[in-house]
Amino acid sequence: MSDALRYLATRTVVNAARRLARRLRQPRYFITALAGLAWLAFLGRAGVPRAQAADPAAALPAAALGAMVFVVWGWLFGTGARALAFSPAEVTWLLPAPLRRTGLVNLKLLRLQGLVLLNSVLWVLLLPSTDVGATLRRMLGVWCLLSTVALHRIAAGLLRSRAAGSRWLRLVGAVVAGALLGLALLMASGTLAAPAHTEAWLGSPPMRALLWPFTIPVRPAIMVDAPNWASSLLAALALMALHLVWVHRAERSHEDSSTMQSLAHLDGSTGGPAASLRRGSAPIVPLARTGPAAFALVWKNAAAVARRRGLFGAALLWMALCAGVEAFVRLDAAAAAYVGAFAATWVGFALFTGPQFIRNDLRHDLPHLASLRALPLRADTLLAAELVSSASTLTVLTAALTVVAFLGLRVSPELPVWLRQWPALVGILLALPGFSLIVMLVQNAGAVLFPEWTHLTGRTGSAAALGTNLLGVIVTMLAGSVLLLPALVLLPDVPESGGRAIIGTGAMISVVALAECWLVVRWLGGRLERLEFTDEMSAGE
Amino acid sequence: MIEALALTRRYGGRVAVRELSFAVRPGEVVGLLGPNGAGKTTTLRMLAGVLRPTSGTARISGHDIVAEALAAKRRLAFVPDEPRFFDYLTVEEHLRFVARVHGVREVEPHLQHLAEHTTVGARLAAFPSELSRGMRQELALSCALIHEPVALLLDEPLTGLDPIAIRRTKNVVRAAAARGTCILLSSHLLHLVAELCERIVLLREGQSVAQGTIADLARDRALEGRPLEELFVSLLTDQAP
Numbered sequence: 077m078s079d080a081l082r083y084l085a086t087r088t089v090v091n092a093a094r095r096l097a098r099r100l101r102q103p104r105y106f107i108t109a110l111a112g113l114a115w116l117a118f119l120g121r122a123g124v125p126r127a128q129a130a131d132p133a134a135a136l137p138a139a140a141l142g143a144m145v146f147v148v149w150g151w152l153f154g155t156g157a158r159a160l161a162f163s164p165a166e167v168t169w170l171l172p173a174p175l176r177r178t179g180l181v182n183l184k185l186l187r188l189q190g191l192v193l194l195n196s197v198l199w200v201l202l203l204p205s206t207d208v209g210a211t212l213r214r215m216l217g218v219w220c221l222l223s224t225v226a227l228h229r230i231a232a233g234l235l236r237s238r239a240a241g242s243r244w245l246r247l248v249g250a251v252v253a254g255a256l257l258g259l260a261l262l263m264a265s266g267t268l269a270a271p272a273h274t275e276a277w278l279g280s281p282p283m284r285a286l287l288w289p290f291t292i293p294v295r296p297a298i299m300v301d302a303p304n305w306a307s308s309l310l311a312a313l314a315l316m317a318l319h320l321v322w323v324h325r326a327e328r329s330h331e332d333s334s335t336m337q338s339l340a341h342l343d344g345s346t347g348g349p350a351a352s353l354r355r356g357s358a359p360i361v362p363l364a365r366t367g368p369a370a371f372a373l374v375w376k377n378a379a380a381v382a383r384r385r386g387l388f389g390a391a392l393l394w395m396a397l398c399a400g401v402e403a404f405v406r407l408d409a410a411a412a413a414y415v416g417a418f419a420a421t422w423v424g425f426a427l428f429t430g431p432q433f434i435r436n437d438l439r440h441d442l443p444h445l446a447s448l449r450a451l452p453l454r455a456d457t458l459l460a461a462e463l464v465s466s467a468s469t470l471t472v473l474t475a476a477l478t479v480v481a482f483l484g485l486r487v488s489p490e491l492p493v494w495l496r497q498w499p500a501l502v503g504i505l506l507a508l509p510g511f512s513l514i515v516m517l518v519q520n521a522g523a524v525l526f527p528e529w530t531h532l533t534g535r536t537g538s539a540a541a542l543g544t545n546l547l548g549v550i551v552t553m554l555a556g557s558v559l560l561l562p563a564l565v566l567l568p569d570v571p572e573s574g575g576r577a578i579i580g581t582g583a584m585i586s587v588v589a590l591a592e593c594w595l596v597v598r599w600l601g602g603r604l605e606r607l608e609f610t611d612e613m614s615a616g617e
Numbered sequence: 618m619i620e621a622l623a624l625t626r627r628y629g630g631r632v633a634v635r636e637l638s639f640a641v642r643p644g645e646v647v648g649l650l651g652p653n654g655a656g657k658t659t660t661l662r663m664l665a666g667v668l669r670p671t672s673g674t675a676r677i678s679g680h681d682i683v684a685e686a687l688a689a690k691r692r693l694a695f696v697p698d699e700p701r702f703f704d705y706l707t708v709e710e711h712l713r714f715v716a717r718v719h720g721v722r723e724v725e726p727h728l729q730h731l732a733e734h735t736t737v738g739a740r741l742a743a744f745p746s747e748l749s750r751g752m753r754q755e756l757a758l759s760c761a762l763i764h765e766p767v768a769l770l771l772d773e774p775l776t777g778l779d780p781i782a783i784r785r786t787k788n789v790v791r792a793a794a795a796r797g798t799c800i801l802l803s804s805h806l807l808h809l810v811a812e813l814c815e816r817i818v819l820l821r822e823g824q825s826v827a828q829g830t831i832a833d834l835a836r837d838r839a840l841e842g843r844p845l846e847e848l849f850v851s852l853l854t855d856q857a858p
Contacts, residue, residue, distance in 0.1 A: 080717035084703070087714070091705040091744075164701035169711075169760070172665040173718045174690035332669050336628075339668070342701070 078175055081183050136298050137278035140290035150229035152252060159230050160184050162338035181327050192222045210300045217296030220312045224293040227319035234326040369453055370461035377436040377465030394476050401483045409487045416484020423477045427511055428549050430470045431519040437466035438520045456601025463516055470512040475505055503582030510589030517593050518555040524603050618642060619768045619799050624673035626659050633659040634823040641799040648810040649803040651820035657803040661770050665695035677768045694761035698773035702745035708756055709741040719764035727763050751782035758789050769793055771802035775809050811845040819852055827852045
């Protein structure tokens with residue numbers, strides 16, 4: 077890397093640290109930073125007692141499978157090449173400068189290391205470790221694994237971005253996803269024999285051969301006993317180095333498409349010539365020519381999600397997952413229940429942390445408050461439209477996970493019978509919009525009432541940001557629980573009641589939540605009208 | 618010298634710039650004009666080495682921008698229509714960074730000049746987000762000129778500036794041209810183009826519609842003494858590419 081790029085990297089880090097230090101003098105940043113650090117400390121303490129429980133050798137195939145899924149996902153639907161996209165400032169100052177492309181790519185990869193290192197620390201805190209030496213070995217192993225996977229996804233993304241124009245790779249992706257779906261359906265129907273036990277399946281010769289390349293980077297993160305670790309780390313480092321070379325070669329041969337991605341990002345905000353090149357899928361539904369103005373806002377926010385995410389791929393994958401769980405229900409009920417429990421955990425997790433990453437609502441539009449105010453909409457109508465946008469996104473996500481959870485858990489004898497019947501699924505699906513509205517209401521109310529505490533950019537990364545997110549989750553849980561109380565009071569004695577009562581309860585929860593939201597939104601509308609936007613708010617964290 | 622020889626750029630199936638050829642000689646200020654979407658920004662980006670031409674050649678002082686990218690880029694400076702800055706570099710650090718990129722060792726005289734002749738010079742410790750649009754434009758131009766480039770490419774340098782900032786920018790452009798810098802600038806502010814540029818290259822849908830001095834082009838159309846706007850409209854409406 078050239079002297080100038082080293083200067084840029086050093087000054088950026090120093091000035092960012094200074095700005096963070098200045099912000100920590102403000103109570104709100106100090107409190108959120110403390111909360112973030114406390115959360116990290118809690119994770120660290122919680123990880124230790126599980127040290128003896130894990131069997132590294134047994135965990136290796138499953139971890140390799142996880143890495144494989146992550147890599148395949150990157151090939152099919154990933155956007156890894158975005159990591160190499162140059163920021164508008166870099167396009168302005170670095171691309172026309174007499175700097176070698178290799179140096180620029182290395183600068184981007186160095187930036188990526190910040191995220192990789194943070195994730196390495198988090199994973200080490202979450203994974204069990206026995207002593208300081210093992211912890212350090214695991215951290216190095218996890219860093220190597222995450223770096224290799226990140227490099228792989230970047231190279232795959234570069235190849236994908238070039239092929240996107242010809243559509244052949246999208247076709248390949250669709251064929252592979254379709255094949256996975258077909259395989260799962262065959263297993264679900266009993267036409268194709270599925271493995272009796274997951275562990276035995278992962279240990280079968282074909283699966284061992286398939287997973288072998290993925291065990292190379294995974295091994296030093298899992299097998300942290302000194303003799304095994306040292307030899308496996310060398311192989312993992314060699315693989316990482318090969319990936320680094322691959323990324324550079326791919327970037328060189330796809331320099332133009334890589335540059336176009338950067339320019340599209342720049343022109344997206346300035347209306348330049350590359351802006352129109354951003355590949356956008358059609359919105360889910362076309363916007364009707366006439367109708368309430370608020371619908372247009374909801375449509376805009378829904379289109380934003382549809383265009384950013386690979387909805388077609390996700391839908392295919394979801395269907396494959398449902399069919400796969402259905403197959404396991406017939407053949408290995410324990411494995412199906414395990415997947416179901418995992419999905420159910422994610423439903424809960426998504427309901428309370430979902431608002432942190434689903435932000436297609438007022439939080440996303442608040443930096444354009446002046447434009448919002450110019451719309452011929454009352455403030456409470458506008459807020460309601462924003463709320464419905466993100467709540468419906470969260471509802472779709474949690475509903476998809478709920479279906480997977482139900483399919484897997486309906487054979488679990490540990491659950492009460494009423495919860496394993498179809499009316500329970502319908503009841504939960506009916507209640508989800510209510511839950512989603514409530515948790516999104518809490519977040520949007522926070523944006524209106526405490527705008528300076530809200531991350532408008534959605535960026536995370538520092539302890540302060542971690543703390544803000546954590547506080548956001550806690551506030552959501554507390555306020556959400558209070559708002560859901562009236563609906564819970566109305567709950568009948570579910571086990572004694574029939575299916576209709578369960579479905580009715582689900583609907584009742586949503587109706588009560590809707591009524592509460594209506595009242596709160598009407599009140600918040602007045603506050604939104606008086607809200608003044610400041611530069612501090614646009615700066616996010 | 619800035620040379621464009623049969624420059625072509627495609628975006629997927631769309632041709633943004635087609636077979637464009639022109640040259641800008643040392644000390645000359647040439648205006649690159651055209652309606653929105655004519656291919657001005659794409660042309661400037663290709664000349665600056667930001668975008669690779671699909672075909673054709675761009676040369677800066679005889680160096681091919683693709684084959685001899687580093688040699689060509691050492692001799693040019695490009696200021697885009699809306700220059701963006703690094704969030705975490707101050708005004709002074711931006712200048713020092715660009716100086717390092719171009720191997721300029723003596724930054725202090727530039728800082729001194731900035732402090733004496735510009736408004737942004739009083740805000741050396743400020744971050745770009747704290748600057749007005751005019752100050753950001755001053756900073757961008759100061760950074761662009763720090764290595765005394767042979768070729769200066771300016772994309773809409775006068776748009777959105779107040780009258781005082783416009784006058785300063787015009788003076789900077791004239792001073793650079795007087796030093797022998799060849800300058801290619803795009804702008805929609807035709808009266809300012811008429812003030813600054815000896816020649817114009819008029820684009821429509823990626824193709825050159827007209828090239829030459831404003832006086833010659835006006836004479837050909839019997840529009841001598843009329844505003845450039847009339848010549849612009851006349852050239853664009855009469856000829857189909």
